[in-house]
Amino acid sequence: MIEVRPIRPGEGAALLTMVRALAESHGFLDKQTATAEDLERALFAEHPIVGCLLAFVDGKPAGCAFWHRSFTTARGREVIYLEDLSVLPEFRRKGVARALLKDLAGEAKRRGYPSIYWLMKSWNEGARALYAETGAEIEEGLVFCRLADEALTLWAEKAP
């Protein structure tokens, strides 16, 4: 029995467990420094740019779809970017990710957004099968670039 609903105040710790489970599966748990308070502060801000659905299996927190408002210059419209789709290890392969993705599509429709998008690791065959089922277009050959921390400061201050 899978139930999906928006996250509520006080559930940041449960969400953090899921975010950390995804980071562990993807091999970057050492870079995971967010706290439950960080996540709740962003989610329950006055004009939030983020949102989150939680999934429960038999009443137990099992997974999340954490997203943020994004924008496409191709369409000139707001869209949803799915940042983290995570299912706790003990609840995997039960349809939890599928249920979350369906409700996220519903959220996009309610907002009048034309699309949702996300990134997948190319090795993640399980995710690929689910995403193919949704009817998503797939584009290979992208490189992710991140300029952070000291490198960001150095570049901002570099002589022209």
Add this chain to the structure above:
Amino acid sequence: MIEVRPIRPGEGAALLTMVRALAESHGFLDKQTATAEDLERALFAEHPIVGCLLAFVDGKPAGCAFWHRSFTTARGREVIYLEDLSVLPEFRRKGVARALLKDLAGEAKRRGYPSIYWLMKSWNEGARALYAETGAEIEEGLVFCRLADEALTLWAEKAP
């Protein structure tokens, strides 16, 4: 002589020219349906999630860095996502993209954001050289997934 500054109301048409030049270089001009009004509406909204820097060469509009507020669950903080870095063909190879990227880093610092990130086509060697110069971390092997329009509606309404 390159000058970079935030876009002002009334400059949506100049911006659209740049956005369309990038779409043309990347081969998806046929999917480009945004209007100048769409872009200005988002940029000059009450609580905007997007921003844009314009670059001028000898006073002429030459390029743009169109970004949106994003969020990383790894850090639990807002960051900048660079959606479009575009230079009009006649102004390429003059340091315009470099100047835009430097000012965008300054914008992130002013906002107290820890990072900016963006996606690059893996074939884009010119962009790769500039991005390496910034000190950005590079991650290969990502797949972009987009669920849009009728496919989004069908998936949202599909039986569980």
